[in-house]
Amino acid sequence: MRLGAFLYPTGYHVAAWRHPEVPADAGVDIGHYAELARTAERGKLDFLFLPDSSAMRGGDTAELSRTAIRYVAQFEPLTLLGALAGVTERIGLTATISATYNEPYHSARMLASLDHISRGRAGWNLVTSQNPYEAYNFGLPEHPEHGVRYARAQEFAQVVKGLWDTWSDDAWVRDKAAGRFFDPAGVRPLDHHGEHFSVRGPLNMPRCPQGHPVTLQAGSSDTGRDLAAATADVVFTAQHSREQALAFTEDVRARAEKLGRDPEGVKVLAGVFPFVGRTRAEAEEKVERLQDLIDPQVGLGLLSSELGHADLDGSDLDGPLPDIPVSNSGRSRRDLLVRMAREEGLTVRQLYKRVAGSRGHWQVVGTPESVADELADWFHSGAVDGFIVMPPYLPGGLEDFVDLVVPELRRRGLFRTEYTGTTLRDHLGLARPGR
Amino acid sequence: MRLGAFLYPTGYHVAAWRHPEVPADAGVDIGHYAELARTAERGKLDFLFLPDSSAMRGGDTAELSRTAIRYVAQFEPLTLLGALAGVTERIGLTATISATYNEPYHSARMLASLDHISRGRAGWNLVTSQNPYEAYNFGLPEHPEHGVRYARAQEFAQVVKGLWDTWSDDAWVRDKAAGRFFDPAGVRPLDHHGEHFSVRGPLNMPRCPQGHPVTLQAGSSDTGRDLAAATADVVFTAQHSREQALAFTEDVRARAEKLGRDPEGVKVLAGVFPFVGRTRAEAEEKVERLQDLIDPQVGLGLLSSELGHADLDGSDLDGPLPDIPVSNSGRSRRDLLVRMAREEGLTVRQLYKRVAGSRGHWQVVGTPESVADELADWFHSGAVDGFIVMPPYLPGGLEDFVDLVVPELRRRGLFRTEYTGTTLRDHLGLARPGR
Numbered sequence A, B: 001m002r003l004g005a006f007l008y009p010t011g012y013h014v015a016a017w018r019h020p021e022v023p024a025d026a027g028v029d030i031g032h033y034a035e036l037a038r039t040a041e042r043g044k045l046d047f048l049f050l051p052d053s054s055a056m057r058g059g060d061t062a063e064l065s066r067t068a069i070r071y072v073a074q075f076e077p078l079t080l081l082g083a084l085a086g087v088t089e090r091i092g093l094t095a096t097i098s099a100t101y102n103e104p105y106h107s108a109r110m111l112a113s114l115d116h117i118s119r120g121r122a123g124w125n126l127v128t129s130q131n132p133y134e135a136y137n138f139g140l141p142e143h144p145e146h147g148v149r150y151a152r153a154q155e156f157a158q159v160v161k162g163l164w165d166t167w168s169d170d171a172w173v174r175d176k177a178a179g180r181f182f183d184p185a186g187v188r189p190l191d192h193h194g195e196h197f198s199v200r201g202p203l204n205m206p207r208c209p210q211g212h213p214v215t216l217q218a219g220s221s222d223t224g225r226d227l228a229a230a231t232a233d234v235v236f237t238a239q240h241s242r243e244q245a246l247a248f249t250e251d252v253r254a255r256a257e258k259l260g261r262d263p264e265g266v267k268v269l270a271g272v273f274p275f276v277g278r279t280r281a282e283a284e285e286k287v288e289r290l291q292d293l294i295d296p297q298v299g300l301g302l303l304s305s306e307l308g309h310a311d312l313d314g315s316d317l318d319g320p321l322p323d324i325p326v327s328n329s330g331r332s333r334r335d336l337l338v339r340m341a342r343e344e345g346l347t348v349r350q351l352y353k354r355v356a357g358s359r360g361h362w363q364v365v366g367t368p369e370s371v372a373d374e375l376a377d378w379f380h381s382g383a384v385d386g387f388i389v390m391p392p393y394l395p396g397g398l399e400d401f402v403d404l405v406v407p408e409l410r411r412r413g414l415f416r417t418e419y420t421g422t423t424l425r426d427h428l429g430l431a432r433p434g435r
């Protein structure tokens, strides 16, 4: 089983930053991240995963000021991973990079640099940016359209990987006596001329330890799956049921095969949002503790956007959901939530609590044994190759997973007790592309 | 006296990589850099300085393959400084960033991130790119013209600093009880709309420990000095004589004052290329050892590039320097070299030997006492505030400086024995910009 650790600074739950055991300045506390990295490495996890955005996500400052999950305050991931490379030895280090707002030459170079610095532990999560507010920080009047972003991302990945392939593995002879630093036969330019990029290359850096740092991808639309099938070593997906996960995995693998790739070279990992306690009651207490910290204004804001930006101002939090008009931003999610509220007789507060917690990812609550049961079930069914663990709050949620669930997975022979390789490709069972 | 350590991977001398004691793979050996960083910190130096370019510098692969100083093989500096932040405690960490081929939002964010990671030790060397080959890696048909690059750099610095100022120091209240993560009154957008950039902001990161990471600048043309005067906390300059250095310093300070800045807030550091031995003979032996390793093909290529990529093919190596037209690369270097060749009656071969060694920087050769004498002389005359030490080869050249020259400077009361502050601004005696 493959396991990654998703590190949103204070944790994935919307109210994590208010938890008494969570450092509220986690996003800019290097000591906090060093501790998380060491904890994940102690658990022999495959990699750390850093989500990212190059702008605060939202336009209403008053609303943003009440939440820590809108990319308001966190390290830039590549500089952070440079630092974490120095405090870890084996764990993989992966950073989210947006193809929409970056230059492929810089990204290829920084990732190759990180791969050298970490001696083969670098990876990247290639995204097209879910946050439209990034556009304004890069001189664009608006976020490019979905299809344009994905077309650019396809070309971006092609250029980045092409640059990594500009040097052969044996080009660097460094022959002091002959005065030959590298062998000219081992280098070729890229000479890419595409719709979005023109990049001559070569990369001004020797081929990196992994050949190619590991590529993760998280698109789930049709176009997104095509990008994953074409470019990804690892696909990160949000799924709610084993059956849906299995269908997703089969679909992505089939697309990869159609492109001539070995489907086994595409690992699928599902996000899991776990609450673990020594007893089930303890685990549920952990859920409630966080749920109770959700700021009504933040909860209402989240619920409103899920309901198609419905106006919920002034509604009674402990009364029933008022009538929600149909908006033009899609009605399936609105209908589902309205029906759920009506059928279960949920109050507004109860409904936003449902929405605010896992935000689309699979929530599991229980004992180490029951959580391991659920993970094992998905894994054994072939639905996924593993999980990206999204601790609700940090560092506690990660410690719970590493200290309680991982030993249980080991007892079942599902997870490593020691790293057997040195690179992230080794950990994931991915071949190293040579040249 | 302020001292920085200039870390070209194998050392600044063109033949350093061929030196028997130099690791030829230094550019991608994190252990090598960690050792250099610790050595410089043991010497209590103010900062590490990383030169940079986003392309190999040259178009002739056969020629490039015989040298290690054309940015062919080295870490990307921001990821590297992230890693070095973790193995050091006090020393400043500065990276070269080109305004010509970067987005100010990304640069501001990465530098602020590095400042948080290192707890106030970050700085950047703002350049306009001396290497025209970068253009082809970023979709441009050619390197933009000198004046355009400088205009963009002025605006780039304005945007970067503006982004650093989008948050007040006290905005981050992180009040868990009240659910207020930050105070909306402490943030403002940038809303920059200029000729080269449109950037809304704010930066999605709290104000960094130094307020503004330290800005270094190394332009020496008229336009370059204007940029330095407007933006730099530290000016890095190549000077050959105390008098020229003094004139340069007075000129840059006068320009800064004209812009309403405190001239004392602009520190001027000259590059120094030192060979130090226990005896003068030992120091000269170190020079000869490296000069003997210069490949003639490399020497000529280097001279051409220092002259703005002048065509020197077919010129008589033992004849005088032919006429060199002014090019679009930096012109100050070209002017200096042409004048030097004319005044001293140097042949092409003699000139490339001069150039290949210190490449325009001030070379000092001698005992710890004589080197300290020379540095003290420049310093006491007010010509400079200190030096950027460019060790000819690494790690040996840096160890020589730290173990032989620094103690001599201390004996004279010219250099610190311990760090008295924790940030790079503290080390340099620069005030922290508040907001």
Ligand SMILES: Cc1cc2nc3c(=O)[nH]c(=O)nc-3n(C[C@H](O)[C@H](O)[C@H](O)COP(=O)(O)O)c2cc1C
Residues within 6 Å of the ligand: A050, A051, A052, A053, A096, A098, A126, A127, A128, A129, A130, A131, A218, A219, A220, A221, A222, A223, A224, A225, A236, A237, A238, A271
């Ligand atoms: C699990 C997961 C994690 C993601 N992480 C990020 C992220 O850190 N930053 C970002 O800008 N987008 C992120 N995305 C957004 C996707 O890359 C993609 O842009 C978005 O899902 C829209 O594409 P789609 O329509 O194909 O789903 C993530 C998506 C998923 C499903």
Ligand SMILES: Cc1cc2nc3c(=O)[nH]c(=O)nc-3n(C[C@H](O)[C@H](O)[C@H](O)COP(=O)(O)O)c2cc1C
Residues within 6 Å of the ligand: B050, B051, B052, B053, B096, B098, B126, B127, B128, B129, B130, B131, B218, B219, B220, B221, B222, B223, B224, B225, B236, B237, B238, B271, B329, B330, B331, B332, B333
């Ligand atoms: C001491 C010194 C160090 C420099 N370091 C770099 C560097 O690392 N990368 C780069 O692209 N340019 C570097 N430059 C180039 C300058 O930033 C500038 O682009 C160049 O000198 C041309 O400008 P000028 O005509 O004002 O001198 C350096 C220049 C000097 C004098």
